[in-house]
Amino acid sequence: MRLKKISGAVVRRLPIYLRVLDELARDGAKELVSSQELGERAGVSPALVRKDLAWFGEFGKQGVGYDVEHLRTELRRILHLDRDVPVALVGVGSLGAALVRYFRRRYVADPGFHLNIVVLFDADPAKQGETIEGVPVEPPERIPERVKELGIRMAIVTVPAEAAQSVVDTLVASGVRLLFNFAPVKLAVPKDVHIVHADLSLELQRLAYYLED
Amino acid sequence: MRLKKISGAVVRRLPIYLRVLDELARDGAKELVSSQELGERAGVSPALVRKDLAWFGEFGKQGVGYDVEHLRTELRRILHLDRDVPVALVGVGSLGAALVRYFRRRYVADPGFHLNIVVLFDADPAKQGETIEGVPVEPPERIPERVKELGIRMAIVTVPAEAAQSVVDTLVASGVRLLFNFAPVKLAVPKDVHIVHADLSLELQRLAYYLED
Known part of the structure; x- marks a missing residue:
């Protein structure tokens, strides 16, 4: 059961974030991604990225960014895309x-x-x-x-x-x-x-x- | 040339409003529609309906609502759907x-x-x-x-x-x-x-x- 009621608009952006993280992981260039870059690639503001993800936990570290692999795993779990x-x-x-x-x-x-x-x-x-x-x-x-x-x-x-x-x-x-x-x-x-x-x-x-x- | 820069989110809702008006016109039941009903049928708040439409002109009358046929014609024109x-x-x-x-x-x-x-x-x-x-x-x-x-x-x-x-x-x-x-x-x-x-x-x-x- 979900404890919080997340708006449809937030849910709609989650697969877009996941896709960006998949791309970053495929390129293999970086282990960390800032909300700035995640936002730019997803087509939303960095503030919105931070706000959206904050609904689900404390994923980022101020001044450091998000761990690509960790956030990817978490988003897959949240979207139930960690299994067939x-x-x-x-x-x-x-x-x-x-x-x-x-x-x-x-x-x-x-x-x-x-x-x-x-x-x-x-x-x-x-x-x-x-x-x-x-x-x-x-x-x-x-x-x-x-x-x-x-x-x-x-x-x-x-x-x-x-x-x-x-x-x-x-x-x-x-x-x-x-x-x-x-x-x-x-x-x-x-x-x-x-x-x-x-x-x-x-x-x-x-x-x-x-x-x- | 467009004088105002309208956000993509507003533009995305225009065809939805148009579809609701098409349905209302087809049912033929009413000449006027309130922002309340238009919003309910389009799945957005009445305030957002009023705000979205205000970008394009003064279509509604307070306490009276929108003229279905007039708003339909205007939305078709705005969306360039008044010709092939x-x-x-x-x-x-x-x-x-x-x-x-x-x-x-x-x-x-x-x-x-x-x-x-x-x-x-x-x-x-x-x-x-x-x-x-x-x-x-x-x-x-x-x-x-x-x-x-x-x-x-x-x-x-x-x-x-x-x-x-x-x-x-x-x-x-x-x-x-x-x-x-x-x-x-x-x-x-x-x-x-x-x-x-x-x-x-x-x-x-x-x-x-x-x-x-």
């Missing part, structure tokens, strides 16, 4: 299949990624029995059984908008608590379920702001 | 092709979307000459010519990491100023070019924070 996390994906259409490839390749290439798509579901009988990047496609009727069997708490939803709520209801009833939704629709979930909407259209729309008149 | 915006996509792999389908279908289904993928580029000769959702795939050598011809200022990049910088350099040299990058790599661009990194891995990683111990 099994993930389900529902809806193996064009976008779903592309995401399976994207995330599976990332998982294979990066031993620190730890998010592993282990099962796919699709309502189309023609797809059932197939595999994508070695992961089998199964019928949605098997969601409750397979989610429990595989200990899945996290799922990616790439079904059409009109199917999304019913798929999410089934996932949640089966024990899934974390959802990454690509269906362009608002979804109702219980209070203890976290849902991230990957809204690619919103991202493209905000870019248009910068078009010159 | 031609977009190029480079890299028609699995993810690229999925995104073409995703955005083209959105464009066809939603007359207010206005972001229209009009040309695709891929280095694979086997793909050149094909079309996806009616959009032709052309060789990357044609980027400069076609970008100028079609008046393209916005591009989506879905090439492999190692090809991304060179593709982006070509796009920028041809006149593209807005980039939506899916390649998992940092890219160098001139100061007057805006780049959004669609980092799906970061999104999935931050969800893992909420896994229970």
Whole structure:
């Protein structure tokens, strides 16, 4: 159980800090990093870096900085990325299949990624029995059984908008608590379920702001 | 030319407000919306709604709220979504092709979307000459010519990491100023070019924070 309620904005920056630390560790150049440099590479102010990390403990030393390896280990632990996390994906259409490839390749290439798509579901009988990047496609009727069997708490939803709520209801009833939704629709979930909407259209729309008149 | 420098965080929320207003207009129930309701639907505080919108003018009336249609029209104008915006996509792999389908279908289904993928580029000769959702795939050598011809200022990049910088350099040299990058790599661009990194891995990683111990 978490003792403190950390804001979503802070949580959103943690994987960015972790990525910067991964880069620093890969370069192998330095054992210590200042909040100045961590902030610059993460695109935030040094003060915000210090404030964000202070929520989780006393990681830095004034005038010295953060120990790269120690902070990396701690962030992995905080983000639960210190062990494999099994993930389900529902809806193996064009976008779903592309995401399976994207995330599976990332998982294979990066031993620190730890998010592993282990099962796919699709309502189309023609797809059932197939595999994508070695992961089998199964019928949605098997969601409750397979989610429990595989200990899945996290799922990616790439079904059409009109199917999304019913798929999410089934996932949640089966024990899934974390959802990454690509269906362009608002979804109702219980209070203890976290849902991230990957809204690619919103991202493209905000870019248009910068078009010159 | 923009007179005021608006922060990226404000710009990021504008398409969300627009979407809420689109929903309100579609429901057709009300002509006015309070900052309270707009905030609730957009997931931000009413004070932040008022502060964000005040950057662009005096849209609301105290105690009355915002005129849905007027604010919608103004936000479309501010976001340059009051007319069609031609977009190029480079890299028609699995993810690229999925995104073409995703955005083209959105464009066809939603007359207010206005972001229209009009040309695709891929280095694979086997793909050149094909079309996806009616959009032709052309060789990357044609980027400069076609970008100028079609008046393209916005591009989506879905090439492999190692090809991304060179593709982006070509796009920028041809006149593209807005980039939506899916390649998992940092890219160098001139100061007057805006780049959004669609980092799906970061999104999935931050969800893992909420896994229970």
